[in-house]
Amino acid sequence: MATTDNHDVLALLREGRPRTKTELAQLTGQARSTIGIRLDALLERGLVTILDEAVSTGGRPSLSYAFNAKAGVVLAADLGATHAYLGVTDLAGEILAHRREELAIGDGPVAVLDRVADAWDDQLVGLGLTAADVRGAGLGLPGPVEHSTGRPVSPPIMPGWDDFDVPAYVAGRFDVPVLVDNDVNILALGEWTERYPDETDLLVVKVATGIGAGLVCAGRLSRGAQGAAGDIGHIQVAAESSRVCRCGQSGCLEAYASGRGIAQSLADLGSAAATSDDVVELVRSGDPEATRLSREAGRLIGEVLSACVAILNPGRIVVGGEMARSGETLLAGIREAIYQRAQPLATRQLSVVTMQDPERGGVRGAARMALDAILAA
Numbered sequence: 001m002a003t004t005d006n007h008d009v010l011a012l013l014r015e016g017r018p019r020t021k022t023e024l025a026q027l028t029g030q031a032r033s034t035i036g037i038r039l040d041a042l043l044e045r046g047l048v049t050i051l052d053e054a055v056s057t058g059g060r061p062s063l064s065y066a067f068n069a070k071a072g073v074v075l076a077a078d079l080g081a082t083h084a085y086l087g088v089t090d091l092a093g094e095i096l097a098h099r100r101e102e103l104a105i106g107d108g109p110v111a112v113l114d115r116v117a118d119a120w121d122d123q124l125v126g127l128g129l130t131a132a133d134v135r136g137a138g139l140g141l142p143g144p145v146e147h148s149t150g151r152p153v154s155p156p157i158m159p160g161w162d163d164f165d166v167p168a169y170v171a172g173r174f175d176v177p178v179l180v181d182n183d184v185n186i187l188a189l190g191e192w193t194e195r196y197p198d199e200t201d202l203l204v205v206k207v208a209t210g211i212g213a214g215l216v217c218a219g220r221l222s223r224g225a226q227g228a229a230g231d232i233g234h235i236q237v238a239a240e241s242s243r244v245c246r247c248g249q250s251g252c253l254e255a256y257a258s259g260r261g262i263a264q265s266l267a268d269l270g271s272a273a274a275t276s277d278d279v280v281e282l283v284r285s286g287d288p289e290a291t292r293l294s295r296e297a298g299r300l301i302g303e304v305l306s307a308c309v310a311i312l313n314p315g316r317i318v319v320g321g322e323m324a325r326s327g328e329t330l331l332a333g334i335r336e337a338i339y340q341r342a343q344p345l346a347t348r349q350l351s352v353v354t355m356q357d358p359e360r361g362g363v364r365g366a367a368r369m370a371l372d373a374i375l376a377a
């Protein structure tokens, strides 16, 4: 399991199998008395339950303990530039409620977070729950975030959000621990823990209005020294370029290969495309220019990823974001460039796939981030 701490009772029980006190002592290497103290504390918090049926271990029957995923819920939000996915999960990360809201991140933190909190309230009511059932909240934002404080750091498409205390504001509505990270890191966390827990080195790329990557290196999510690791959208891919990126530089990867970049290329050719969604619709309907430009965008992304492959040697690359909904075209371009550019040893076992459930991936990851924090030893 991706984030299992083998020395912690709760981490072992979160894997799903009920255990006896003897088993827990053997697995953690701790004394039965120590395990007993920990279990009592967890029973008191409702996080562990005793199963009815006692297991016979040869001598007297012993009780079996299980993680109680129903002891509360966490709130999760995956915020994008123009819309958000909001959800409520149980303590095992199972999604109980999920919805999409049209919501412009540029409206600023107070307006956006009020909308998010209202939607969460609504979802709780729908589940027959109240704020008292909430144990924690996790949010992914479409820009750089200092994970330790939950504050955005000069996010280019988020006016008014710079250094805003997101956890404190959300905790004003729900008095629980609030965890914040950038949207790509939560996507990577969700894919890794839910889909590919055995993968120690994984790259998750989000291709939407912007482009970014979340990195799992040697079995942990890698944020870098300042939380800026994986910010590949502003790597220069066109030396001679008049197209200015939203970061102010020219020739950036995302100026050409993001949904917005492809839409601009289409607009330059006289099409009415303006957003990632427009591009996805055109590609799906078989528009030849949109298809050609998506494949070309895939190649540009693949060129940058081939450099990442040389540095990180991932076992798997997962491509998500709005543009992943356009089908195989983008992925074909990405694969083409990676297998052409990267060294054979690094690509021998590498698989490049699209995300299976891009609409829910961010919510899963945001919930997981909150769960790992509130259920830590």
Ligand SMILES: [Zn+2]
Pocket (backbone or CB within 6 Å): 233, 234, 245, 246, 247, 248, 249, 252, 253, 255
């Ligand atoms: Zn840029």
